[in-house]
Amino acid sequence: MRRAFVSILGVIVSLLVTLMVGAPALAASGQGPVLIWTPTRPIAVRFEGILTQVSAIPGEWRVEGISFLVNAETEISPEGYTPQVGDYAIVSAIREGETLTATRILIREKRLFEFRGLITVLPPEPYDGEWLIGGVRVWVNSRATLITNRPALSYYADVKGRLRPDRQVEATEIVVLNPQDVANGFEFQGPIEQIASTPTQEGPWVIAGVQGLVSADTRIEGAPAIGATAGVTGKRLADGTLFFERIRVLTEAQNQVRVSGLIEEIQEDYWRIGGQEVELEETTFIDESRCRAAVGMWAEAIAYRCYGSALCALRIRVERPEE
Structure with missing residues (x-):
């Protein structure tokens, strides 16, 4: 009986040795699959x-x-x-x-943001959802947003709200302005988003989210192109149509704004320099060769108007303030 037990034990040991030694060889030779359990890592x-x-x-x-x-x-x-x-x-x-x-x-943090612009996208009543005002995306919840006066496309609106990091404004208050209470003339600046497809480029254009009419009487300065920044002056016609009287295509240098002063606040998506908030983008270059960026240091920023009245930094140079 003891010999039989020893023999069986020997067979089991031999099988285990064969599996341990022979399995890698089988896997390497491709003669058969070998299942190896490994714990999953978070x-x-x-x-x-x-x-x-x-x-x-x-x-x-x-x-x-x-x-x-x-x-x-x-x-x-x-x-x-x-x-x-x-x-x-x-x-x-x-x-x-x-x-x-x-x-x-x-x-x-969601920062307070105020601006005025033309309503160019408006959801149906009760107006919940995303509006487009002056080229800025505005989120409206009728239960949380105070809306004064009935909104309509091509009406001006004063907006108060909080700016989200994705650059959408959560509106807390919108005051819709009666066109009769707003001067017929208007002026704004922003990217060209649509150019009339006619040979003379006459027809509807969209600049900074605002649709307006371009005719033979419109004075166009520079070479307009989709994505280029343009300054626009115009007037509202009797039927409510916005007429672009002048479109001035800005060069890169003309579209740039310089901001300098002491750094008052540093956040991941914006800095406050000399009282002016400057947005940071993925492509913003921060020059810290003279000193590390910190509150109290001097900064000079080259920025452009990216949406609404906001400035987006192209480059920021940090220096020590003069003694």
């Missing part, structure tokens, strides 16, 4: 957007359709702030299988 992911669901911690949160878990170990910045639905969040998370668990949530 994957680090990053996403951002508007918080559409916030619950107690621990619990499930949501950013524009992406669900993730938040627990006591999740770092929330700014420290002490309680995120709310509508906040813009940048989320760092770990994916394990189908589960996303947030490790850090950064809430981006």
Whole structure:
């Protein structure tokens, strides 16, 4: 009996040795598959957007359709702030299988923004959704946005709201201006988005989101092209049509604005220089060869008007302030 047990044990050991030694050889020779189990590793992911669901911690949160878990170990910045639905969040998370668990949530500040522009895109009543006013995307929620006077296309509107990092304005108040209360003449500047396809270029143009009529009486200076920046002056006709009297295509140098002063604030998407906010883009070049950027240092920025009245920096040079 003992010999039989020893023999069986020897067979088992031989099989194990064969599997351990022979399996790699089989895999290398292509004679058969070898299943090797390896534990799955968590994957680090990053996403951002508007918080559409916030619950107690621990619990499930949501950013524009992406669900993730938040627990006591999740770092929330700014420290002490309680995120709310509508906040813009940048989320760092770990994916394990189908589960996303947030490790850090950064809430981006939404800045106050005010401007006036022409309404060129208007959702149907009750006007919820995205408007286009003066070339700026404006989000309106009739339950949260105070709208004074009935809006209509080609009417002017004064807008107050908070600027999101994606450059959409969440409107808190919109005052629609009666055309009779606004001067018939207008003037603005922005990118050329549409040129009439006629041989003489007469017909509807769109500049900075504003559609206007170009005729033989329109004075065009420079070589217009899609994407070029142009200054426009015009008037409103009796039927409400906007007529572009003059279109002046700006050169790159003419479209640039110089801003200089002490750095008052540094954020990921904008700096405040000498009281002026300057937006940062992926292509913005920051020259720190003279000193590191910090609040209190001197900065000179070359920027352009990118949307509404906002300035987007092309280049920023940082220096130490003069003693």
